[in-house]
Amino acid sequence: MSATVGKIAQKGSKKPRYQELAEDLRAEILSGEYPDPTQFPTESALCARYGVSRFTVREALRSLQTEGLIQRRRGSGTVIQPASARGGALHQPLSNVGEILQYARDSKYLFTPMGKALLPKKFAVHIGEVASGRWHHFRGLRVRQGQSGPIALTDAYIHPDLEAAASQIKPNEDTIFRQIERLSGIRIARVTQDIQAVPASSTVAAELGVPRRSPCLRILRCYLDATGRILEISASHHPGDRFAYTMHIEVEG
Amino acid sequence: MSATVGKIAQKGSKKPRYQELAEDLRAEILSGEYPDPTQFPTESALCARYGVSRFTVREALRSLQTEGLIQRRRGSGTVIQPASARGGALHQPLSNVGEILQYARDSKYLFTPMGKALLPKKFAVHIGEVASGRWHHFRGLRVRQGQSGPIALTDAYIHPDLEAAASQIKPNEDTIFRQIERLSGIRIARVTQDIQAVPASSTVAAELGVPRRSPCLRILRCYLDATGRILEISASHHPGDRFAYTMHIEVEG
DNA sequence: TAGTGGTCTAGACCACATT
DNA sequence: ATGTGGTCTAGACCACTAA
Numbered sequence: 006m007s008a009t010v011g012k013i014a015q016k017g018s019k020k021p022r023y024q025e026l027a028e029d030l031r032a033e034i035l036s037g038e039y040p041d042p043t044q045f046p047t048e049s050a051l052c053a054r055y056g057v058s059r060f061t062v063r064e065a066l067r068s069l070q071t072e073g074l075i076q077r078r079r080g081s082g083t084v085i086q087p088a089s090a091r092g093g094a095l096h097q098p099l100s101n102v103g104e105i106l107q108y109a110r111d112s113k114y115l116f117t118p119m120g121k122a123l124l125p126k127k128f129a130v131h132i133g134e135v136a137s138g139r140w141h142h143f144r145g146l147r148v149r150q151g152q153s154g155p156i157a158l159t160d161a162y163i164h165p166d167l168e169a170a171a172s173q174i175k176p177n178e179d180t181i182f183r184q185i186e187r188l189s190g191i192r193i194a195r196v197t198q199d200i201q202a203v204p205a206s207s208t209v210a211a212e213l214g215v216p217r218r219s220p221c222l223r224i225l226r227c228y229l230d231a232t233g234r235i236l237e238i239s240a241s242h243h244p245g246d247r248f249a250y251t252m253h254i255e256v257e258g
Numbered sequence: 259m260s261a262t263v264g265k266i267a268q269k270g271s272k273k274p275r276y277q278e279l280a281e282d283l284r285a286e287i288l289s290g291e292y293p294d295p296t297q298f299p300t301e302s303a304l305c306a307r308y309g310v311s312r313f314t315v316r317e318a319l320r321s322l323q324t325e326g327l328i329q330r331r332r333g334s335g336t337v338i339q340p341a342s343a344r345g346g347a348l349h350q351p352l353s354n355v356g357e358i359l360q361y362a363r364d365s366k367y368l369f370t371p372m373g374k375a376l377l378p379k380k381f382a383v384h385i386g387e388v389a390s391g392r393w394h395h396f397r398g399l400r401v402r403q404g405q406s407g408p409i410a411l412t413d414a415y416i417h418p419d420l421e422a423a424a425s426q427i428k429p430n431e432d433t434i435f436r437q438i439e440r441l442s443g444i445r446i447a448r449v450t451q452d453i454q455a456v457p458a459s460s461t462v463a464a465e466l467g468v469p470r471r472s473p474c475l476r477i478l479r480c481y482l483d484a485t486g487r488i489l490e491i492s493a494s495h496h497p498g499d500r501f502a503y504t505m506h507i508e509v510e511g
Numbered sequence: 512t513a514g515t516g517g518t519c520t521a522g523a524c525c526a527c528a529t530t
Numbered sequence: 531a532t533g534t535g536g537t538c539t540a541g542a543c544c545a546c547t548a549a
Contacts (some may be wrong), residue, residue, distance in 0.1 A: 019545095049533065052478055058520045063535085076448070078484050079535045080528030195329070202455040202473040202498035220455040220473035220498070222519060245455035245473070272526090274537060300515065311539045316516085332516045333547030 022057055023064035030065060034085055036075055042085035064139065070187075108186050116145025116159070116176050124162055128238050138165035141172070143181055146212060147241075154214045156248050161239035167191075182237055191230050193237075199225040200250065209242045220245035275310055276317035283318060287327055287338055295338035298328060316318075319501040359410075369398025369412070369429050377415055381491050391418035394425070396434055399465060409501050411465045420444075435481050435490055444483050446490075452478040453503065462495045473498035 029049075039045055046054065051062045058165055066083065069075045077083045093190040121139040140162040147157035161181050163171040170188035174181060204218040213223070220247045283304075287442055292298055299307065304315045319336065322328045330336045374392040393415040400410035414434050415423040423441035427434060459469040468474070474495045481490040 049534090058522095060519055061523095064518085066535095073270070073450075077535065078528080079526065080533080082534055084527090107396070116517080176280070197326075198504065200453060200503040201501070202475040204473050204498070220457050222453070222455040222475075233329070243455070245457070248454070250453040251451065273538095276537080302515085313538055313540095317537085319516095330516065332545065333514080335515055335547090510547080 023061045024068075026051075026055060026057070026061060026065035027068040030069060031074065034069070037090060039085055042087060043082070046082045046086050047082060050136060114145055114147045114159075115141045116161075116181065118142070118174070118176070119144050121168075122162075124238070128162065128240070141168060141174075143174070145181075154244065154247065155212070155242045157243050158212045159211055159239055160242040161237055163237050164235055166234075167236060181239075185236060191236060193228050194197075194231040195229040195233075197227045197229070201225070202245070203242075205242070205244075213242065213244050215244045220250055222250065224250075261384060275319075276314045278310060279304075279310065279314060279318035280321040283322060287322070291363065294412055295340060296335070298336045298338050300335060303353055338360075349419060354367055358497065367400045367412075369371075369396045369414075369434065371395070371427070371429070372397050374421075377491070381415065381493070393418060394427075396427070396429075398434075402456075407467045407497065408465070408496045410496050411462055412492055412494040416490050417488055419487075420489060424458075434492075438489060444489060446481045447484040448482040450480045450482070454478070455493075455498070458495070458497075466495065466497050468497045475503065476499055477503075 023087045033039070048059055048066070051057075051066075052059055055062070066077065069078060073086055075083050076086050081250050105180055112127045114120065119142040122142050123138075124140050130212055143159075143163075145159045145161070146155045148160045157175075163181075163185065165172075166184060170185055173188050174184045175209065179187075186192055200224050203221055205213065205215055205221045207217055209215075209221060210217040210219070213221075221244060224241045224243070226237075226241070227238045228239075230236055260275065272351050286292070288414055295380040301312055301315050303320070303409075304310075304319075305312055308315070317495055319328065319330065323330060326339055328336050336445075371388050375395050376391075377393050381449045396410045396412075396414045396416075398414070399408045400412065408475045416427075416434075420438060420442055423438055424443050427437045439445055456474055456476045458466065458468055458474050462468075462474060463470040463472070474497060477496070479490075479492045479494070481492075483489055
């Protein structure tokens with residue numbers, strides 16, 4: 006656990022060095038290894054400590070920066086972003102990375118299979134595709150510990166080509182897309198998000214326990230593989246008063 | 259206009275090479291220079307064409323990728339993302355870059371000074387600060403050509419320390435934050451965004467021309483300088499049925 | 512097998528902030 | 531004057547895709 010003599014194991018893992026390094030530093034930051042936010046190591050210090058080049062260090066720090074964990078300034082150095090600036094109680098933490106895909110920190114996700122169905126028109130229009138065939142449909146609720154009502158209702162549809170994998174998906178084991186990855190062997194490479202404010206439909210209202218037509222944040226997601234094929238498409242409805250989407254942007258130049 | 263013998267002027271500009279290169283390529287893509295999306299140049303081709311190293315090329319392509327303009331795959335190459343996947347008619351383009359700050363492609367922004375006032379409680383709570391003093395207040399409407407109603411109502415507050423600059427801001431010249439940058443000499447380095455669904459208040463409803471309590475996308479922005487000081491804070495309300503926020507995420511690894 | 516993009520090194524110069 | 535992070539070069543090896 007002591008982190009002064011860091012060493013990045015490269016054993017069987019195929020992960021690039023800068024990712025291992027990023028995970029290492031992320032863990033340190035979150036565990037409060039640096040009580041003084043301004044005492045975060047410099048690039049050259051990290052190079053020496055881990056025995057890697059500056060490229061590797063900078064690539065790792067770039068990740069942490071887009072997550073809003075650190076902030077960097079030419080001439081001054083790197084400082085850790087105070088937790089207060091990383092999102093409040095109501096706020097869904099991050100981020101620009103694939104971490105959106107595992108935002109299950111202090112929340113649980115329960116879903117049930119809903120059989121197969123044609124893709125609803127709203128989706129079909131959105132992706133501008135023939136979208137033929139019957140898609141496996143799951144519906145889930147995300148609940149956060151110590152909070153009164155659920156923070157999300159999600160309807161997910163799996164592409165017909167993945168029927169073999171979809172039929173083996175088990176509720177309450179892992180997120181849907183990760184089970185798909187494991188069962189089909191296909192990796193999700195890109196996600197597009199579409200955020201909009203909509204009134205709660207009757208089903209959304211009932212499931213979330215909010216008044217009908219009350220404002221909801223609807224996040225439409227397309228999960229794509231490396232070749233651009235759509236693997237999964239989902240719509241999440243979040244109650245307006247229990248959920249906010251937070252992000253950080255660094256201005257270039 | 260011919261782009262086969264690209265050359266990046268580095269004259270008086272202080273912009274890094276990779277940014278100039280990114281702008282160059284972005285313009286080419288958007289102007290339809292590559293009818294076949296798969297015929298986008300390879301890294302080595304761009305290195306040769308612009309006489310720069312691979313680092314510079316990759317840094318430029320990284321920008322275009324996070325904007326969702328191109329897609330890259332090891333072994334295959336770089337392809338241009340079809341316009342259909344870059345956001346539809348209703349969709350506010352992007353992105354993760356500082357382009358959020360200039361999303362005035364086909365829209366106009368009209369605002370009027372509202373004098374000075376204490377920071378409303380909602381903001382003060384959000385930034386967790388004493389937030390004393392009187393902040394300069396502007397209110398503006400963003401309208402899109404060929405669209406019936408406005409797509410945003412924005413309330414912006416300028417920090418009391420920037421009063422000298424704020425009092426010189428002129429409506430209908432440029433965005434507020436860019437005028438602040440010019441008038442005060444301070445550069446905006448970071449922006450945090452907080453997206454939530456809220457019901458339209460009476461003023462929001464009146465200004466946007468939507469029913470009271472109808473769902474709106476509220477984007478709370480903090481504009482910070484390099485040292486983390488808050489320069490401006492704003493709340494934008496977008497009608498739920500006229501606006502969507504689109505973003506692209508690449509999964510790392 | 513040839514060529515692509517992804518990772519990584521070891522240097523260099525610079526703008527900038529702090530001292 | 532020193533040290534920081536930002537930019538940039540010229541190499542290298544690799545995993546992967548496609549011919």
